[in-house]
Amino acid sequence: MLKVNNLRAGIEEKEILKGINLEIKAGEVHAIMGPNGSGKSTLSSVIAGKEEYEVLGGDIELNGESILEMDPEERAHEGVFLSFQYPVEIPGVTVTNFIKTAINESRKARGLEDMPASDMLKMIREKSELLEIDRKFLSRSLNQGFSGGEKKRNEIFQMAMLEPKLSILDETDSGLDIDALRIVANGVNKLRSEDNAVLLITHYQRLLEYIVPDVVHVLVDGKIVKTGGKELAIELEDKGYDWIKAELA
Amino acid sequence: MSLKDKLVSSHIVFQESLDPDSPIYDVRNEAIKHFEEAGFPTKKDEAWKYTSLNKVTKSDYSLFPTGEAGLDYKDVKRYFLHSLDTYKIVFIDGVFSSHLSETTHAGIDVCTMRSALTQTKYKAVIDVYFNKIAPKESLISLNTAFAKEGAYINIPRNQVADKPIEIIYFSTGNEAATMIQPRNLVVAGENAEVQIIERHQSLTQNPVLTNSVTEIFADKRANVDYYKIQNDNQEASLIDNTYVDQYDDTIVSVHTFSLGGKLTRNNLNFYQKGEHIDSILKGVTIIGDKQHVDHNTLVHHAQPNCESHQDYKGIYDDSSTGVFNGKVYVDKIAQKTNAYQSNNNILIDDKATINSKPQLEIFADDVRCSHGCTIGQLDESALFYLQSRGIPKKEARALLMYAFANTVLESVKIPQLKERITKQIAKKLGVNVGFAL
Numbered sequence: 119m120l121k122v123n124n125l126r127a128g129i130e131e132k133e134i135l136k137g138i139n140l141e142i143k144a145g146e147v148h149a150i151m152g153p154n155g156s157g158k159s160t161l162s163s164v165i166a167g168k169e170e171y172e173v174l175g176g177d178i179e180l181n182g183e184s185i186l187e188m189d190p191e192e193r194a195h196e197g198v199f200l201s202f203q204y205p206v207e208i209p210g211v212t213v214t215n216f217i218k219t220a221i222n223e224s225r226k227a228r229g230l231e232d233m234p235a236s237d238m239l240k241m242i243r244e245k246s247e248l249l250e251i252d253r254k255f256l257s258r259s260l261n262q263g264f265s266g267g268e269k270k271r272n273e274i275f276q277m278a279m280l281e282p283k284l285s286i287l288d289e290t291d292s293g294l295d296i297d298a299l300r301i302v303a304n305g306v307n308k309l310r311s312e313d314n315a316v317l318l319i320t321h322y323q324r325l326l327e328y329i330v331p332d333v334v335h336v337l338v339d340g341k342i343v344k345t346g347g348k349e350l351a352i353e354l355e356d357k358g359y360d361w362i363k364a365e366l367a
Numbered sequence: 368m369s370l371k372d373k374l375v376s377s378h379i380v381f382q383e384s385l386d387p388d389s390p391i392y393d394v395r396n397e398a399i400k401h402f403e404e405a406g407f408p409t410k411k412d413e414a415w416k417y418t419s420l421n422k423v424t425k426s427d428y429s430l431f432p433t434g435e436a437g438l439d440y441k442d443v444k445r446y447f448l449h450s451l452d453t454y455k456i457v458f459i460d461g462v463f464s465s466h467l468s469e470t471t472h473a474g475i476d477v478c479t480m481r482s483a484l485t486q487t488k489y490k491a492v493i494d495v496y497f498n499k500i501a502p503k504e505s506l507i508s509l510n511t512a513f514a515k516e517g518a519y520i521n522i523p524r525n526q527v528a529d530k531p532i533e534i535i536y537f538s539t540g541n542e543a544a545t546m547i548q549p550r551n552l553v554v555a556g557e558n559a560e561v562q563i564i565e566r567h568q569s570l571t572q573n574p575v576l577t578n579s580v581t582e583i584f585a586d587k588r589a590n591v592d593y594y595k596i597q598n599d600n601q602e603a604s605l606i607d608n609t610y611v612d613q614y615d616d617t618i619v620s621v622h623t624f625s626l627g628g629k630l631t632r633n634n635l636n637f638y639q640k641g642e643h644i645d646s647i648l649k650g651v652t653i654i655g656d657k658q659h660v661d662h663n664t665l666v667h668h669a670q671p672n673c674e675s676h677q678d679y680k681g682i683y684d685d686s687s688t689g690v691f692n693g694k695v696y697v698d699k700i701a702q703k704t705n706a707y708q709s710n711n712n713i714l715i716d717d718k719a720t721i722n723s724k725p726q727l728e729i730f731a732d733d734v735r736c737s738h739g740c741t742i743g744q745l746d747e748s749a750l751f752y753l754q755s756r757g758i759p760k761k762e763a764r765a766l767l768m769y770a771f772a773n774t775v776l777e778s779v780k781i782p783q784l785k786e787r788i789t790k791q792i793a794k795k796l797g798v799n800v801g802f803a804l
Contacts, residue, residue, distance in 0.1 A: 166755050170747070194757035206752040210770030219766060219799070220756040227757070259770075276756060 119144045119315045120165075120284050125176035127164045133174060134160045136340035142284070142315045142333075149318040149326055151351060152337035153359045158319045159203060161337070162288040165317075166200040167193045180284065194220075195227040197283030197314075201273040201290050208260040213272060214242065216260050217279050224280065245278040249305045266293030274305045285309075286317045291325035303328030323355035336362055370424045370546075375403045377430055378512055389484055390493050391514060398511035405505035417690040417722045418661040423604040423630050426574045428546035430513075432460035438537060438570075440467060446535060446568050451783040453564075454532040456518040460539055461547040463516060467535075475526050475561075480517035480550050492521060496554055500582050500610040500638065507608055510548045510580040517550035517579075520563065524556035524586070531562040531781055536579075538603070540571025551581040555589035555617075562781060566596040569603040574629075581609045585617040587641065592780055593619070595633075598626040598791065601656070608634045615641030622779060623650040624788055625660040626795060636665040637675065639701075644673040651772045651788075653795055655684035665694045668701040668731075677708040680775050682768050682796075683719035691723045693738070699730040708738040713745060713771060762798070769798040 122140040126133060134157045142148050152158050164171050165178055167190035177184050185193050208216070222232045233241075246256060249271050261269050270290055277285055287306070291299055306329050310316065318329060326334075326348065334351045336344040338359065343366055344350065354362075368376075378399045382392070389395075407424055408415040438459055447455065454477045457467035463479045470478045476489075483489040484497075498514075501507045518534040538545050555561055569575045585591050597605060605628055611619050625631050637646040652660045666675040681689045691710040712721045725738040745767050753763035772792050779785040793799070 166751075168751050189760065190751060190754035191757050191759045191763075194755055198755075200755050202752065202755075206746070206749045208749055208752075208767070208770050210773035211766060216753075216756075216766075219762070220753075220758055222799075223759060223762060224757040259774075280756065 119181060120317070121179040122165075123177045123179070125164070125178060126174040127160065127171050128174055129160070129171050134340050135164065137176065138340075138342060140335065140342065142317060144315055145312045146333065147310065147316045147318065147329060147331045148333045148335065149320060149331040149351060150335045150337050150342075151320055151323070151354055154321070156337045157340040158321075158337055159288055162200055162286045162317075162319050165286060166190055166198060191223070192227075194280070194282075195224050199277050199280055199282030199285045201270070201277060201285065201287040203289040203292065205261045205269045205273055207262045207264075209262045211260050213256045213258060213260055217242070217276060220276070221279060241279065245275055248278060248308060249275045250301050251275055267295060267298030270294055270302055271298065271305075274302050278305060278309055283314050284317065285314065286319065288319045289321065290318070291320055291322065299325065299328060323351045326351045338362060338366065370428065371406055374430065374509065375399060381431070381513060385515065386485060390490050391484060391497060394498055395512050395514065398508040401503060401508040402505055402512055405508065408505055414663060414692070417688070418630070418632055418659065420630075423574075423576050426544040426576070428544045428574070428576055429542035430546050432542050432545050432547075433462070438464065438467065438539070443467070443537060443568075443570070446537075446566060448531070448533060448564060448781075448783055448787065451781070452530050454528070454530060456532065456534045458516065458536045458549065460541065460545060461516055461536070461549065475523065475528055476519060476521040477528070477532055478519050480519045480552065481515060483519040483552065484515070489519070492554060496552060496582065496584055498582070500584075500612050501580055501608065506578055506606055507580055510550060510578050510608070513548045514550040514580075517552070519551070520553045520561065522555045522559035522561045525558045526556070527559065528561040531564060534563065534565045536567045536577065538567075538569040538571075538575040540569065540573035540575075542573070544574040544576075546576045546578070549577065549579045551579070553581065553583040553591065555583075555585045555591050557587045558589065559586070560590040562592045562594075564594045564596065564781075564784060567599055567603070567605055569600045572600055572602050575603045577603070577605045579605065579607050581607070583609065583611045583619065585611070585613045585619050587614050588616045589614075590617065591619045593621045594779070594781070594784060595621065595623045596788070597624060597628055597631050597660075599628040601627075601629055603628050604630040606632045606634070609636065611637045611646070613637065613639050613641065613644045613646060616643045617641070618645045618647070620647035620649070620778065622775075623662070625650065625652040625654065626791060627654065628658060628660075630659045632661045632663065634663050636667075638667045639669055639673045639675075642670050642672045644670070646673075646675040647778065648675070648677045648679075649775050649778060650679040651775045651792065652679070652681040652683075652689055653772060653792060654687040654689070656687060657685070658687045659689075661690035661692070663690070663692045665696070666706065668695070668697040668704045668706060671700060671702045671704070673701065674705040675707065677710075678775055679710045680772055681710075681712040681721060682715065682772060683712065683721055684715040686716070686718040688719070689721040691721070691740070692726065693724070694726040695728070695736065695738070697729040697731050697734055697736065702731050702733045704731060704734040704736065706734070706736040710740045711771070712742045713768060714742065715768075765796045765798045769793055769796050
């Protein structure tokens with residue numbers, strides 16, 4: 119599904135990603151772990167198409183097609199979804215109106231009519247129940263005054279509504295208490311299928327106890343330096359990142 | 368002949384056409400004298416530094432349009448809040464239209480200034496309130512000199528207006544150019560409550576210049592909720608002069624929605640003359656082309672323990688220009704004042720301009736006053752967030768602008784009006800607003 123070939127990218131002439139190779143197949147869950155400043159969030163932003171990052175070399179393919187030339191919205195229409203580490207607060211737009219606009223714009227891009235309001239409401243009801251979201255929450259302004267847990271639940275709610283092929287969860291576990299983490303992880307697990315894939319970006323192993331990855335990659339200084347199974351995450355939790363850095367040196 | 372000369376020379380004829388026993392006969396004569404001395408304000412006046420009246424005083428305006436042209440309700444229905452039952456005071460080219468209006472004298476007076484100025488039963492109110500707060504400034508004097516028609520609203524003590532009042536001034540464009548000078552008076556007695564919606568609407572592209580004066584008195588514990596809809600044609604200009612006197616425990620709010628017109632100048636002034644007063648001034652401005660909107664506000668805190676809240680937002684496209692000049696005076700005696708002012712602007716086009724000038728003069732020491740002003744473009748991270756959800760850049764920009772303006776609407780207390788303005792703003796910005804849960 120996702121194929122990253124020797125990707126190099128940076129911001130303002132500073133190279134952050136120094137040749138990333140990554141392949142994620144449909145149905146798989148991959149985790150990328152790494153110390154602060156290793157380039158984890160840069161990788162997620164570059165895949166989603168954030169303009170301030172410059173791609174210096176390599177390619178990103180989704181289902182065999184390069185997405186590098188696509189705008190963020192086109193990537194979304196192709197099925198890329200990014201759950202933000204810090205979701206942006208947008209006063210004046212309700213969660214419902216936002217998600218409705220997003221769904222209908224994606225449908226428009228695929229040549230479909232707007233989703234009928236009754237279908238939309240039904241879907242909103244189902245997905246909000248999945249993430250244990252109160253109905254009142256949906257008529258609030260997007261992310262405004264939301265707690266950390268509410269913001270992340272709202273991100274996964276959007277993921278559930280948009281039904282992406284590739285979901286990138288950027289530090290979704292940060293700022294979550296254990297109950298919120300359980301709800302969010304449960305939501306993600308229920309949305310997993312043979313047709314979609316998940317890329318988890320995380321600093322800690324904690325999230326991986328709830329969303330069990332098939333493959334774990336370790337990112338250090340802009341490069342994937344180690345790849346293994348879920349046991350690699352446990353090893354990292356026990357020993358920290360220093361032994362990998364030592365191995366490299 | 369200049370517009371000033373034309374106005375001055377026509378005043379004698381105007382006065383002769385009216386009752387010399389009118390309670391304001393002398394007031395009008397003094398006013399025209401003052402206007403003759405002062406003339407129209409120019410950019411040399413500090414308060415008019417960024418707004419020039421040159422362009423709008425050039426047309427050869429007809430000063431006394433006949434207003435014989437009737438309008439069918441069905442043709443102008445869309446300018447009314449037709450989904451809501453309201454009192455209506457409607458004027459066509461400055462002349463009262465009884466068939467489009469719905470006035471009342473049942474407990475409250477919702478009628479015309481002409482009635483109030485000519486019938487003796489209103490004389491007591493006119494003597495106490497007419498031209499009592501509006502200061503001696505040239506445009507006020509000009510309006511006073513020709514004061515004859517407008518809305519007269521008197522909500523006596525302990526009365527609540529049972530439905531909102533719409534004041535609409537239509538210009539038919541039957542004359543090549545028309546100047547209109549409405550004079551409104553709103554008196555809310557102790558504990559009285561009233562909601563008012565005012566609109567000026569030109570029906571053709573012929574130039575219209577409106578110089579309007581509104582005086583609002585809120586006696587103890589009164590609540591006045593006023594909305595101004597400024598969404599007029601390209602050739603229509605409006606100078607709105609509004610003065611509010613507030614006494615103990617009153618709440619007066621004025622929302623101004625400036626969505627169109629050639630030149631719009633709002634002189635909005637609040638005078639707090641009691642304690643525990645709340646003054647609310649809110650505005651949304653969304654303009655483009657070469658349109659110009661100027662908000663010139665004043666809140667004078669003259670007594671302790673009062674609040675004021677100013678929140679003005681503007682979105683400027685093309686070569687449009689905006690001005691915000693917000694004055695807050697806090698007298699030495701006005702301790703425990705809470706005065707907030709914010710003015711946030713988005714410039715869409717490089718050619719658009721905004722001049723924002725907060726002006727706080729605080730002489731009391733135990734007060735909380737804040738002001739903030741931003742001028743900027745849209746937030747890039749918010750734009751990326753929306754795009755990453757599949758919303759194309761153009762639509763995402765529109766949605767963010769809509770969101771930016773929409774927060775001011777939260778305090779609109781008439782749901783039908785709120786919905787209507789929300790839709791107008793959305794349409795103007797190209798946003799498809801959805802359903803609410």
